[in-house]
Amino acid sequence: MSEVRPSGTGVKPNGSLDLKQRIKTHYDNVTDKYISAWGQHIHHGYFNDQHEDKSQVQVNLINVLLEISSLGRNSKVLDIGCGVGGTSRFLARELGCAVTGITISSRQVELAQSLTAAEIKSLPSPKSTQTPGAGDFMHYPNAGSARFLELDAGNISSRFDKESFDCVWICEALYHIPDKERVFSDAFSLLAPGGSKLIIADWFKAPDLDSQKEAQYISPIETGMLTQPLHTMNEYVSMAEKAGFTVRQAPKDITQKVSPTWEKIAENPFTTFGIWLLAIWIGRDGIGYVKGMKAMKRGYASGAFKYAIMCFEKR
Template sequence: MAQHEASSPQLHPGDQHEIPSVEAHGSFDSLKDRIKTHYEIASDYYYSLWGQHIHHGLFKSAHETKEQAQVNLINYLLEISALPASAKVLDVGCGVGGTSRFLARERGCTVTGITISGRQVEIARQVTATETGGSAPSPGSFARYADEAGRGGGRVRFLELDAEKMLDHFRPAAGDETETFDCVWISEALSHLPNKELFFSSSFSLVKSGGLLVIADWFKAPVLSPEQESADIKPIEDGMLLPRLYTADEYVALAAQAGFRARKEPVDISKDVAKTWDISWSLVSSPSLWAFAISQGRDGLAFLQAFRAMRRGYANETFRYAVMCFEKP
């Protein structure tokens, strides 16, 4: 009887394409332009692949779906922050609005989601209309969720706004009071912002006394060698269009410099979220997706290849994920 040859493992399309050499980012303004262009082009793909929540998942068991894990992460941030129900929240870097809608729908919050991408605002408004059963709200207008008794519950709106200009936007002309919030919430967007000092100081101005700053973000491990930086961190910064990655302790220092005090020191949950990128790597296994990425030029290919770098960074413990919460005295 003839022996069957063992089938060779199927190659992932990413294995068939080069990993672009790292290129230094240009000016901060040019980097923000590239970030905006990326999200204008890629947000529909994000939504089709990841769903409403374009962020890591917190996996509590091996059997959870990515959608369950993504909600786990939101609930964990609610746990460490003790965000009150019906709070007024500014969701910075809201993506297609998954967290904003969750806080409005499940917690009765009044949420303003901001993103640099006009396309993300469009998707967020369309999904909100489907959930609330109404027409898509006009830009800047609140959509309302009904509570269990059918009365008015939480509200949500979406604005196209550069996060580094949020203080100017919510601080009107001289003589009027600045609009303030009970909480500034930012999940996996702060690593994109070139001027992190400005973000912390603006957040301090925009939250009320006793208000919260809730953060989930990507970090590099402290005290890395130049070789570790080059092999593991630079490809992530390059492909994900990030200025240099900070350590979690640097965020703590910037928060204190702005006037915040820690409510919850950084909690490293890297091991519980790393599976996100194993799933993500399997989700980008379509040759047509890689062809589309290549058609967008170097940044498209570098972005998909950064998925590989994220997995490597987590495995080597050079790339980290942490959550934290601060309070305005």
């Protein structure tokens, strides 16, 4: 198993410290409500059928990422931006993986640990009924394990042993991180050679947007959803190749498959009246987030905002 090293300090890119704190505060405050709206997988769904329920389409997205990567059973996985651990639990339970999930939110770590412990205890013949300590691996009977840590994803190479993972999984988290080139470089350092995978699902702007379309469609998403400036898909490829990766799955635009997510989530009462009450209580970032949700729907409809998946390998 990968060892976690003590947290260090370092100079963060200009302007990122305040945004990081806002992101942490946001997720600490609203994750419980997100669970009521999204379930345990706080990410887009992939729609094979418009009649599929919310939880199924979110698992569909995980399966699509597994298809493009051919992630092996019993892999050691670093799940960056793990939320409340839905994907981490899936990989541990279904593929026997040893998953380390990291998030900037202490509340998400707390929820991920409690949800995982409860799920394991509900299964036949659990290995242990003891409550695990913070950061301990929780073991599924005859399967894998998962643990959850509060870590800043912008500096992961100093926290784990080099070449200690078979996969770095980043689903809808990289857009929050200011120094993306460092994430690609750190991921390369942490992955073992011989075909280890970097799997990404993220939000992108369309290439060659003029300044008017950027201001109309992209800037409101960046502001409302607390993202760093969005990139194009090919810019991610360039960063991955610069870090040393080879392309296994070139960026695949799945916007049409995931964009109905917002209509499905809107069926939950929390995302109508309740979300506005919560937004007002939280303040500017809460209100901005609701506006950001609406901006994402406009961005998808315009073609300026994209959702794509991709996979890279360390050979």
